[in-house]
Amino acid sequence: MSRRKRIERRIxxxxxxxxxxxxxxxxKDSGAxxxxxxxxxxxxxxxxxxxxxxxxxxxxxxxxxxxxxPGKVLGSxxxxxxxxxxxxxxxxxxxxxxxxxxxRCLSIIELMxxxxxxxxxxxxx
Numbered sequence: 001m002s003r004r005k006r007i008e009r010r011i012x013x014x015x016x017x018x019x020x021x022x023x024x025x026x027x028k029d030s031g032a033x034x035x036x037x038x039x040x041x042x043x044x045x046x047x048x049x050x051x052x053x054x055x056x057x058x059x060x061x062x063x064x065x066x067x068x069x070p071g072k073v074l075g076s077x078x079x080x081x082x083x084x085x086x087x088x089x090x091x092x093x094x095x096x097x098x099x100x101x102x103x104r105c106l107s108i109i110e111l112m113x114x115x116x117x118x119x120x121x122x123x124x125x
Contacts, residue, residue, distance in 0.1 A: 016042060019088065019108055026112055034068075034118035038108065041070035041125075042088060050125030053077050054097050057085065060124055067122050068111060079103065086111035086121075 011017055023039035026032070041050070052069045055077020061067055063081040073085060075093025082102040090098075095105050106114075115121065 010045070011043070016088065022109055023112065026116065030116045030118075032116065032118040034121065034123070035112060038068065038070050038123070042108075052087075052125050054079050054094055057083065057124060061122065065122060066111070066115070066120060067124050068108065069125050070108075070123065071125055073098075073105075084111075 011020075020039045020042050023035040023042070027036040027039070050069060050071030051074055052071065053074045053076040057067055057069075057073070058077060058079050058081070061081070061083050064083065066084045067086070069085065069087035071087065072089045073087045073091065073094040075091045075097055079097050079101040083098070084104045084106065085098055086106040086108050088108055090105055098105050111121070112118075
């Protein structure tokens, strides 16, 4: 059995499986290795998946940055500048803080459709 099938067997979230498959397909189509890296990070067990607070995003970004979090964005801290954040999931508090700072919250798939090549994207987590 291939490694991909074993990973997909472990994961029970259908949205996560769909996201991983689309990321791998886009890697083959566009040649952008960023999507393969994100697919591998999302394939990790739940305990090893990333959770990033808003305060970390505020520290490591500047106005107008595009950030990708291969996991969940949590709402602790404050955001002082507008950024575009793409993640697998967001807490309600995190979403409201990003929108309040005039930023955007996207799913990883939405970001991939907007930016096929994955250029000028910071991975935090």
